[in-house]
Amino acid sequence: MSKPIYITTAIDYANGLPHLGHAYEKVLADVIARSSRMMGKAVYFLTGLDEHGQKVQQTAASQGLEPQALCDSMAQAFQDLCRRLSISHDDFIRTTQERHKAVVRAVSQKLFDAGLIYKAEYQGFYSPRAEQFLQEKDRVDGQWPEIFGEVVEVCEVNYFLKISLYQDWLLDYIQAHPDCIFPHFRAKQVLEFLKEPIKDLCISRPKSRLAWGIPLPFDEDFVSYVWVDALINYISAIGYGKAEFLKLWPADVQVIGKDILIPAHAVYWTILLKMLDLPLPKCILVHGWWLASGDKMSKSKGNVVDPLRLIDAFPSDAFRYFLMREMHVGQDSNFSYDLLLARYHSELANDLGNLLSRLLHMLHSYTEGLVPPATQLEAIDTQLRHTWEALVPKVFEAYQGFDFSGALEAVFGFLKELNRYAEQKAPWKLAKSEDPVATESLHSTLASMAEGLRLCAVLLGPVMPQVAATIQTLLGILPATQFEGMLTWSSMLEGKRVGEKTILFPRIEKSANAV
Ligand code: MSP
Numbered sequence: 001m002s003k004p005i006y007i008t009t010a011i012d013y014a015n016g017l018p019h020l021g022h023a024y025e026k027v028l029a030d031v032i033a034r035s036s037r038m039m040g041k042a043v044y045f046l047t048g049l050d051e052h053g054q055k056v057q058q059t060a061a062s063q064g065l066e067p068q069a070l071c072d073s074m075a076q077a078f079q080d081l082c083r084r085l086s087i088s089h090d091d092f093i094r095t096t097q098e099r100h101k102a103v104v105r106a107v108s109q110k111l112f113d114a115g116l117i118y119k120a121e122y123q124g125f126y127s128p129r130a131e132q133f134l135q136e137k138d139r140v141d142g143q144w145p146e147i148f149g150e151v152v153e154v155c156e157v158n159y160f161l162k163i164s165l166y167q168d169w170l171l172d173y174i175q176a177h178p179d180c181i182f183p184h185f186r187a188k189q190v191l192e193f194l195k196e197p198i199k200d201l202c203i204s205r206p207k208s209r210l211a212w213g214i215p216l217p218f219d220e221d222f223v224s225y226v227w228v229d230a231l232i233n234y235i236s237a238i239g240y241g242k243a244e245f246l247k248l249w250p251a252d253v254q255v256i257g258k259d260i261l262i263p264a265h266a267v268y269w270t271i272l273l274k275m276l277d278l279p280l281p282k283c284i285l286v287h288g289w290w291l292a293s294g295d296k297m298s299k300s301k302g303n304v305v306d307p308l309r310l311i312d313a314f315p316s317d318a319f320r321y322f323l324m325r326e327m328h329v330g331q332d333s334n335f336s337y338d339l340l341l342a343r344y345h346s347e348l349a350n351d352l353g354n355l356l357s358r359l360l361h362m363l364h365s366y367t368e369g370l371v372p373p374a375t376q377l378e379a380i381d382t383q384l385r386h387t388w389e390a391l392v393p394k395v396f397e398a399y400q401g402f403d404f405s406g407a408l409e410a411v412f413g414f415l416k417e418l419n420r421y422a423e424q425k426a427p428w429k430l431a432k433s434e435d436p437v438a439t440e441s442l443h444s445t446l447a448s449m450a451e452g453l454r455l456c457a458v459l460l461g462p463v464m465p466q467v468a469a470t471i472q473t474l475l476g477i478l479p480a481t482q483f484e485g486m487l488t489w490s491s492m493l494e495g496k497r498v499g500e501k502t503i504l505f506p507r508i509e510k511s512a513n514a515v
Contacts, residue, residue: 004042005252007033008234010260011048011093014074015059018081019297020290020335021257023307027320028287028329028404029255030087034462035399037088038483044248046237047082048093049075053131053226054205057212067212071096084311085320086465093237095214095229103236104229105217107276108203112218116162116275119219122202123155131226133202147259159204159222166271167198173270179283181266182402183330186258186286190266201268203228231269235278251281261286285402288332297335305335317464318344318505324404324463341510349505351415352456355422356471359449360501366431371450371476371493372443381448384421385489388414388455392487395459404463411459418452421445450475450493458486467504474499 009029012022026047033045051071060070075094082089093100111117125134129149138144144151171194174180174187181187204222205213213223232240238248256265265284273280289296292303311319322340325347327333363369374381391414398407422445430442457471458480469479476496480486 002042004044004248005033005036006238006248006250007036007043007045008251008254009047010256011050011095011230011233012078013053013055014049014051014071015055016299017074018078018307020305020307020310021297022078023081023085023319024290024323024327025255025257025287026082026087026089027085027323028285029253030085030089031320031324031404031462032253032255032285032402033088034465038461038481039399040482040484044091044238045089046091046093046234047087047089048091048233048237049078049095050226050230050233051075051094051096052213052223052229054128054210054212055131057210058128060212068096081307084308085316088465091237093233095233100233100236101214103240104214104224104232106241107232107235107272108224108228109217111161111275114275117159117203117218118162119157119159121155121157122160124153125151126154127151135199137196156206156209158202158206159216159219160200161203161228161272161275163201163268163271164198166274167194169274170194170267170270173280174266177280180280181261181284181286183286186261186330190262193262193266198263198267201225201228227264227268228272231264231272234269234281250279253283253285254281255285255287258286258288285329287329288327290327290335291332292335294334310340313508313511314340314344315467315505317467318348321348321408321464325408326405328405329402338510341508344505344508347412349507351412351419352467353504355415355419355449356453356474357501357503358422359446359453360474360498362427362431362446363450363498364501366427366442367446369497371496371498372447373494374444374447374451374491376437376440376444378441378444380421380424381444384417384448384452387417388452388489392459396483399462407459408463411456414452415456418449418456421452422449447491447494450498451489451491454493455487455489458483470502470504474502 007029009025012018029045029047033043036043056067056070060067063070071094079092122133127134127148130147134144134148134151171191174190178184178187181190203225204216205225207221207223210223213226214229216222216224234251234254235249239245261284270280291297292305295301295303297304322343325343326339363371391410395407395410398410425445427442427445430438430445453471454475457468461468461480472479475493476498477493
């Protein structure tokens with residue numbers, strides 16, 4: 001059997017509650033996981049929490065908590081978010097878990113033994129917010145960009161990893177593997193970055209300054225730099241060092257946001273893997289940012305969107321739909337509550353929800369709740385079927401190319417077509433006629449509407465798993481777990497007893513304080 005598809009997300013910092021960006025990344029990875037499973041592939045999906053470092057230590061201190069207590073409550077909050085968003089992960093790693101700490105120590109020792117780590121004095125600038133040493137070239141117009149927060153000057157002895165030795169190798173690797181970073185323009189940015197010499201990576205923090213970390217095995221006065229610690233989660237979670245590890249590694253898709261590609265994932269992570277003699281991930285998928293009024297969301301600006309409040313107000317699947325439909329993977333998107341509400345009402349409640357409830361109502365009124373056979377096909381019926389047949393490969397291609405917005409646009413285009421079909425055939429008029437030809441046409445129309453809705457539900461499964469399952473159950477069948485055999489226009493619903501008329505997406509009043 002071939003290796004399962006291994007999918008990861010970034011692990012979120014445990015110093016604050018989940019926000020829209022975290023929710024998006026998990027849903028995005030989940031849609032990849034669910035669509036891969038529906039394509040018949042085995043999947044292993046990892047997400048988790050990044051619990052060490054200065055930010056966590058400081059936040060805990062400011063709240064009068066032990067860092068571990070803060071992490072425990074955040075782990076609860078992030079896992080609740082996953083549950084409420086129907087994230088289908090197989091594992092949730094926390095970097096304070098013993099299984100992770102053991103691997104960080106083993107990896108550090110291995111690199112040290114290989115002569116890839118040395119001790120030296122560092123004098124220069126440091127950003128506590130980014131937990132990163134800075135260089136003059138990080139200044140913009142002479143100033144430190146806001147993402148670094150307050151920048152301080154430090155003089156410290158630390159351990160360094162010889163990543164500079166691998167600069168040429170990395171350049172060659174990325175050039176030879178153009179698909180290893182998606183979208184392609186991000187790979188070009190990495191190549192641009194690599195035109196300047198890279199410096200060795202400081203991989204330690206003195207315990208005297210930062211106690212909340214994993215002690216280095218070769219010098220217990222230091223803890224591991226939080227980024228090295230965090231990156232290792234991708235291999236510690238699947239048993240690095242044990243036989244089972246190679247059943248999953250290399251990762252197939254590592255989902256991250258654009259802010260942590262350079263240098264963390266594109267440089268540190270790839271070189272670390274090379275040093276460990278491990279193959280690189282097949283694809284690093286880099287998504288853009290959700291912005292609030294064109295600006296990055298941040299606690300200090302007070303414009304952070306809370307995903308939990310949104311899923312209090314909207315069905316969780318509707319929120320998932322909005323995230324996938326609105327953002328084109330790789331680009332930024334502006335979050336707008338009004339747009340969420342508009343898409344909810346026009347696309348979900350109207351084009352999908354109303355169509356289903358009208359159909360169920362008609363089936364109960366005209367055919368005793370049973371899906372009738374389609375025996376009388378007119379040109380319009382055949383046309384509908386052809387439209388569907390042309391759509392399937394397009395949606396497949398979109399799913400495989402991470403174009404989830406395009407996939408949803410195509411499916412909802414078909415739903416519009418199905419609504420037009422219903423209007424044109426007007427089954428409510430046909431039902432009034434005693435003519436057997438009209439009755440046959442009525443039956444064929446209801447059967448086609450049911451089949452069209454079934455097929456759309458199957459294709460929507462990865463994005464709206466609960467809605468898709470509900471639609472199929474209401475149509476009298478078990479929800480599809482695979483695409484295969486389920487996307488062909490068929491008569492599988494014939495004779496099925498349908499459920500009661502259901503409102504999938506109830507009307508939502510605009511609320512001034514929903515976000
Ligand atoms: N802990 C590190 C990642 C370590 S991975 C080995 C980190 N954490 S984070 O909480 O700041 O961010 C977690 C993920 O959320 C990142 O991929 C980041 O890009 C993403 N997002 C954070 N804010 C975002 C938006 N406003 N929009 C979309 N995603 C963004 O970085």
